[in-house]
Amino acid sequence: MSPFSRDLIDLPASDGRPVLTIDLAAVQANWRLVRNSAHGARTAGVVKADGYGCDAIHVARALKVAGCDLLFVASADEGRALRQDPQLDDIAVCIFYGCMKGDELDFKNNRLIPVHNSLDDYERWKPFWFDGPDPAGFALHIDTGMNRLGMSADDAAAIAADPDFRSAPIVFAMSHLASANTPQSPQNDEQRRAFAAAASGLKTVHPGLPLSLANSAGVFLGADYCLDIVRPGIALYGGQPISAKPLPLEPVVQLHAPILQVHHVGPGETVGYGGTHTTARKSRIATLPLGYADGILRAAGNQGFGILSGAKVPMVGRISMDLTTVDVTDVPESDAQPGSYVEILGKNVTIDQLGAASGSFGYEILTGLGNRYRWRHINQPDPGPSAGR
Amino acid sequence: MSPFSRDLIDLPASDGRPVLTIDLAAVQANWRLVRNSAHGARTAGVVKADGYGCDAIHVARALKVAGCDLLFVASADEGRALRQDPQLDDIAVCIFYGCMKGDELDFKNNRLIPVHNSLDDYERWKPFWFDGPDPAGFALHIDTGMNRLGMSADDAAAIAADPDFRSAPIVFAMSHLASANTPQSPQNDEQRRAFAAAASGLKTVHPGLPLSLANSAGVFLGADYCLDIVRPGIALYGGQPISAKPLPLEPVVQLHAPILQVHHVGPGETVGYGGTHTTARKSRIATLPLGYADGILRAAGNQGFGILSGAKVPMVGRISMDLTTVDVTDVPESDAQPGSYVEILGKNVTIDQLGAASGSFGYEILTGLGNRYRWRHINQPDPGPSAGR
Numbered sequence: 001m002s003p004f005s006r007d008l009i010d011l012p013a014s015d016g017r018p019v020l021t022i023d024l025a026a027v028q029a030n031w032r033l034v035r036n037s038a039h040g041a042r043t044a045g046v047v048k049a050d051g052y053g054c055d056a057i058h059v060a061r062a063l064k065v066a067g068c069d070l071l072f073v074a075s076a077d078e079g080r081a082l083r084q085d086p087q088l089d090d091i092a093v094c095i096f097y098g099c100m101k102g103d104e105l106d107f108k109n110n111r112l113i114p115v116h117n118s119l120d121d122y123e124r125w126k127p128f129w130f131d132g133p134d135p136a137g138f139a140l141h142i143d144t145g146m147n148r149l150g151m152s153a154d155d156a157a158a159i160a161a162d163p164d165f166r167s168a169p170i171v172f173a174m175s176h177l178a179s180a181n182t183p184q185s186p187q188n189d190e191q192r193r194a195f196a197a198a199a200s201g202l203k204t205v206h207p208g209l210p211l212s213l214a215n216s217a218g219v220f221l222g223a224d225y226c227l228d229i230v231r232p233g234i235a236l237y238g239g240q241p242i243s244a245k246p247l248p249l250e251p252v253v254q255l256h257a258p259i260l261q262v263h264h265v266g267p268g269e270t271v272g273y274g275g276t277h278t279t280a281r282k283s284r285i286a287t288l289p290l291g292y293a294d295g296i297l298r299a300a301g302n303q304g305f306g307i308l309s310g311a312k313v314p315m316v317g318r319i320s321m322d323l324t325t326v327d328v329t330d331v332p333e334s335d336a337q338p339g340s341y342v343e344i345l346g347k348n349v350t351i352d353q354l355g356a357a358s359g360s361f362g363y364e365i366l367t368g369l370g371n372r373y374r375w376r377h378i379n380q381p382d383p384g385p386s387a388g389r
Numbered sequence: 390m391s392p393f394s395r396d397l398i399d400l401p402a403s404d405g406r407p408v409l410t411i412d413l414a415a416v417q418a419n420w421r422l423v424r425n426s427a428h429g430a431r432t433a434g435v436v437k438a439d440g441y442g443c444d445a446i447h448v449a450r451a452l453k454v455a456g457c458d459l460l461f462v463a464s465a466d467e468g469r470a471l472r473q474d475p476q477l478d479d480i481a482v483c484i485f486y487g488c489m490k491g492d493e494l495d496f497k498n499n500r501l502i503p504v505h506n507s508l509d510d511y512e513r514w515k516p517f518w519f520d521g522p523d524p525a526g527f528a529l530h531i532d533t534g535m536n537r538l539g540m541s542a543d544d545a546a547a548i549a550a551d552p553d554f555r556s557a558p559i560v561f562a563m564s565h566l567a568s569a570n571t572p573q574s575p576q577n578d579e580q581r582r583a584f585a586a587a588a589s590g591l592k593t594v595h596p597g598l599p600l601s602l603a604n605s606a607g608v609f610l611g612a613d614y615c616l617d618i619v620r621p622g623i624a625l626y627g628g629q630p631i632s633a634k635p636l637p638l639e640p641v642v643q644l645h646a647p648i649l650q651v652h653h654v655g656p657g658e659t660v661g662y663g664g665t666h667t668t669a670r671k672s673r674i675a676t677l678p679l680g681y682a683d684g685i686l687r688a689a690g691n692q693g694f695g696i697l698s699g700a701k702v703p704m705v706g707r708i709s710m711d712l713t714t715v716d717v718t719d720v721p722e723s724d725a726q727p728g729s730y731v732e733i734l735g736k737n738v739t740i741d742q743l744g745a746a747s748g749s750f751g752y753e754i755l756t757g758l759g760n761r762y763r764w765r766h767i768n769q770p771d772p773g774p775s776a777g778r
Contacts, residue, residue, distance in 0.1 A: 016489035017464070049682035049710050049761075074711035075406070075678065075761060096711070097649060097678055100405035117650055147652045147660045147674050148706070148714055178662055187664060260486060261506055263536045271536045273567055275576060285536050289464065289486055293438035293756035298749050299688070317537070321438050321752060322463035322485070325537055359748070360687050363710060367682035368757065372438075372464060 004310045004348040009378075014258040014339040017374045018290045021346075022054045024062040025379035026250035027236055031066050033247065034216065034232040039223040042210070044070035046233035048078060048096065053295075053366040054237060054252060058377045061087050063236070065381035072096060072231055076103055079112040087383050092171075094139060096149070104128050108136045113171055115139045119155040126164060135169035140202070144175045144194040145187060153198040160201035172210040172229055173199050180217035180225075181242050188221060217241035239362035240352050253366065254346035255373070257288040257306070258339050262328065271325055272317025277302055279327075286313070286328045286336055288344075291320045295368030296344070297358035304357040306342040307349060309335040313342060393699045393737040398767075403647040403728040406763045407679045410735075411443045413451040414768035415639035416625055420455050422636065423605065423621040428612040431599070433459035435622035437467060437485065442684075442758040443626060443641060447766045450476050452625070454770035461485060461620055465492055468501040476772050481560075483528060485538070493517050497525045502560055504528045508544040515553060524558035529591070533564045533583040534576060542587040549590035561599040561618055562588050569606035569614075570631050577610060606630035628751035629741050642755065643735035644762070646677040646695070647728050651717065660714055661706025666691055672718045675702070675725055677733075680711045684757030685733070686747035693746040695731040696738060698724040702731060 011019055035043040045068045046052075051059035060071055060082055070092045073079050079093045092113060098121050099107045099114035107114055108128050116122045116138055128136040140159065143150030156173075159165055175195040179185035195213055203209050210228035216235035218225045220242055235241050238252040263285045271277040271285055279285075288306075292298040301318040306326050313326040328336040343349060351362035358365070400408055424432040434457045435441075440448035449460055449471055459481045462468050468482045481502060487510050488496050488503035496503055497517050505511045505527055517525040529548065532539030545562075548554055564584040568574035584602055592598050599617035605624035607614045609631060624630050627641040652674045660666040660674055668674075677695075681687040690707040695715050702715040717725040732738060740751035747754070 014489075015491070016486065017466070052710075053682070077406070077761065097405065100403075102404070143652070145659065145664075146662075147654050147658060148676050148709065148712055149650060178659070178664055182663070187659075261538060263532070265536050269536060270534070270567070270576075273535075274571070275534075275567055287537050292753050293442070297686075298753050320537065321441075321756060323537055364681050364687050367710060372466065 004307050004312070009254060009346070011256055011341055012374070014341065015374070016258060016260065016289060017372070018255060018257040018288070018294070018344070019341070020369060020373035020375050021254040022058065022375070022377045023250070023252050023254065023379055024058060024377055024381060026238060026252045027059055027062045028066040028381065029250050030236045030238060030252070031063055031068060031232070033249065034219055034230065034235050035067070038219050038230045039226045041226040041228055041230045042070065043068065044072055044229060044231045045236060046072045046231055047082070048072060048074040048233075049367045052233065052237045052363070053369040055377065056082060057085050057088070058380070059236070060091070061085070061383065062381050064088060064091055065383060070094070070229070076100070076107065076112060080110055083110045083112070099125065108132060113137050113139055115141045115174065116151070117141050117149050118151050119158055122159055129167070129169055137169040137171040139171050140173045142173060142175045142195060142198045144191040144198070146176055146178050150175065153194065156198045157201050160205055165205055170202075170206060170209060172212050173202055174212040174229075174231075177213060177215060177218050180215055180221060183221055183242060183245070188225070192225060215241070220245065220247075234363055237366055238351060239366070243352065251345070251347060251350060253351060253369070255344040256341040256346070257290050257324070257344055258341055259286045259336060260289045261287045261338060262336060263287070272301075273320065274318060276318055277316040281329070283327055283329045284333070284336060285316065286326050286342070288324045288326060288342060289322065290344070290370070290373075291322045291324055293321045294370030294372055295365065296324055297360060297364070297368065299360065300354065300358040304354055305349070306344050308340065308342045393696050393701070398643060398735070400645055400730055401763070403730065404763070405647060405649065405678060406761070407644060407646040407677070407683070407733070408730070409758060409762035409764050410643040411447065411764070411766045412639070412641050412643065412768055413447060413766055413770060415627060415641045416448055416451045417455040417770065418639050419625045419627060419641070420452055420457060420621070422638065423608055423619065423624050424456070427608050427619045428615040430615040430617055430619045431459065432457065433461055433618060433620045434625060435461045435620055436471070437461060437463040438756045439467075441622060441626045441752070442755040444766065445471060446474050446477070447769070448625070449480070450474070450772065451770050453477060453480055454772060459483070459618070465489065465496065465501060469499055472499045472501070488514065497521060502526050502528055504530045504563065505540070506530050506538050507540050508547055511548055518556070518558055526558045526560040528560050529562045531562060531564050531584060531587045533580040533587070535565055535567045539564065542583065545587045546590050549594055554594055559591075559595060559598060561601050562591055563601040563618075563620075566602065566604060566607050569604055569610060572610055572631060572634070577614070581614060604630070609634065609636070623752055626755055627740060628755070632741065640735060640739060642740060642758070644733040645730040645735070646679050646713070646733055647730050648675045648725060649678045650676045650727060651725060652676070661690075662709065663707060665707055666705040670718070672716055673722070673725060674705065674714050675717045675731070677713045677715060677731060678711065679733070679759070679762075680709045680713055682710045683759030683761055684754065685713055686749060686753070686757065688749065689743065689747040693743055694738070695733050697729065697731045
């Protein structure tokens with residue numbers, strides 16, 4: 001018995017293009033799993049980098065139908081793209097990069113919530129707070145050890161001491177964990193305490209101020225980390241946030257590549273650029289129409305694998321720009337013909353596995369998904385009678 | 390004196406987005422350099438993978454104005470996209486993947502030239518040769534050691550023996566070198582001889598049949614490799630085909646990222662996820678709004694560098710999805726402010742250097758260039774009075 005599932009999703013007849021399938025019901029199921037683990041915290045959804053490469057609009061719609069009312073993206077452009085969608089008109093959108101100088105009115109008009117990363121960001125935003133019918137809400141990001149983005153505890157204290165802060169339309173304060181995927185790291189507790197200390201001054205002025213610290217991994221560090229708002233990203237897309245403690249997440253991305261050609265190769269022959277793979281026996285080598293230009297990282301050459309007819313088919317030789325070669329010698333010849341689909345990602349090969357085989361991780365696999373594939377979003381939710389205006 | 394150029398290209402005032410500049414005059418200059426080295430061979434241009442990530446339409450137009458009349462792409466979809474452009478109406482377009490079953494009429498209607506990779510491809514194409522006003526020209530790809538794509542020498546012999554072949558509208562025959570970037574590899578000469586032998590049968594029937602073997606690197610192996618048609622790719626985009634023998638290529642891609650925020654960090658502090666960089670001294674760490682979702686490979690963390698005010702600024706800590714941190718301690722504080730542009734690729738940092746720092750090569754840097762950048766194509770050629778109909 002093969003350990004690999006032969007239950008393929010419903011795939012179209014091959015037209016020679018790889019088929020990329022994004023399962024939106026899986027996104028929803030994963031979001032619910034996080035929400036049910038978040039100790040009652042409001043559960044946002046992180047859809048930056050075009051929804052981790054899965055198409056931000058489709059993912060955001062699915063999250064909204066599941067009950068999510070708060071989204072995070074990196075840049076203002078990403079926020080504006082979400083705002084163009086009528087189905088997402090009433091969802092809150094936060095911008096991690098904050099608001100660039102000169103972009104304030106556009107933020108306000110599009111109801112984008114800037115995450116202020118410095119005292120200067122905060123000061124520059126003040127004129128817009130109550131200038132217009134709606135308050136221009138904002139968030140604060142306090143850096144507690146990433147040294148990447150966010151203000152210092154001193155800056156947060158200066159804001160707490162600012163008389164104007166009393167009337168500020170602040171939505172929440174946040175920090176970001178550097179080592180949440182390593183639960184035993186002492187940095188987690190250090191950051192948690194530093195955030196609590198820095199936020200305490202803000203809470204003196206705004207006692208009900210919601211706090212947010214946890215990414216996907218942070219949720220599973222416990223209630224002390226979930227606080228009021230959690231911001232899952234990778235888990236929504238089926239990536240394990242803590243590899244040592246796998247969750248029952250559903251695979252969101254499935255990638256199937258049809259065989260373009262099969263080469264019958266004798267023993268001792270080499271495959272691909274630089275001849276980095278030498279056949280040990282008489283072999284059949286199948287060529288697939290995808291490569292590093294499609295997001296199969298070049299580092300996966302001679303490391304990754306696909307699944308065909310319930311068997312592992314190793315990637316042999318270097319990954320080319322547009323082509324990948326897999327050894328199908330162990331698959332019956334009738335199952336390894338031009339047009340036969342090889343699973344590259346799916347029920348049997350997770351993004352984490354392909355990421356690890358590429359010397360990277362699942363996140364980089366997701367954000368590299370190429371645009372030459374035949375893209376399909378399946379299980380699109382019904383937005384309901386009030387949506388789609 | 391700094392070894393790095395401070396001559397920045399004309400950059401727009403920062404709006405917080407990285408600026409990606411594609412210099413089309415550099416593409417043209419590089420194409421001319423290859424052509425002038427090709428011993429009189431017809432010099433094509435390879436624009437697959439969206440013009441190696443630089444936008445196939447822009448690149449193809451520039452090549453055409455420079456004198457190129459033959460393009461190569463991987464897939465039929467890529468060929469159809471070129472055909473949509475009126476300026477490219479009269480340029481020949483070849484499809485490396487060949488023609489999938491059922492796509493024959495569309496190929497013919499779009500005047501796409503399939504590269505047949507098997508005897509079956511060839512047989513399937515026959516009914517279309519002279520069925521219509523124009524002959525449906527095709528090419529043949531003979532595999533000589535890649536074991537990736539292309540027909541065997543036996544298949545080529547069978548075609549040469551086919552009585553129908555005498556009237557076939559064959560455009561050229563090709564093979565592909567596996568080790569051209571290593572001039573001393575014996576595989577080069579082996580492939581050259583194998584190709585000549587396999588093609589000789591075809592040439593008995595079609596004495597004038599043009600032959601094509603060389604990619605960018607192959608051109609610089611000498612006249613024996615240039616044959617009738619050369620197919621440069623990477624050199625057009627400024628990547629060195631043979632790193633041991635650098636050519637005076639012009640940089641095509643320039644990437645400048647504005648500083649989002651600067652952190653003042655004490656000695657012994659860590660930066661980024663997992664705390665993989667520890668500061669050795671009091672440091673200033675600048676955060677840039679780009680990451681692996683934008684094509685800065687995660688493997689460049691703690692390995693790559695940028696240039697700011699004539700100084701190297703090393704990438705420190707892990708590359709995040711949307712953020713990269715560089716150490717700007719050695720740059721005067723007034724030059725390292727929010728909005729200051731850091732060169733990530735350009736006159737001082739080649740795609741080959743960033744590729745090597747990422748454990749990869751320039752090709753993968755090119756094809757990963759992200760779409761969140763502010764894209765600019767500069768030095769767009771004038772298509773001339775007869776174009777743009």
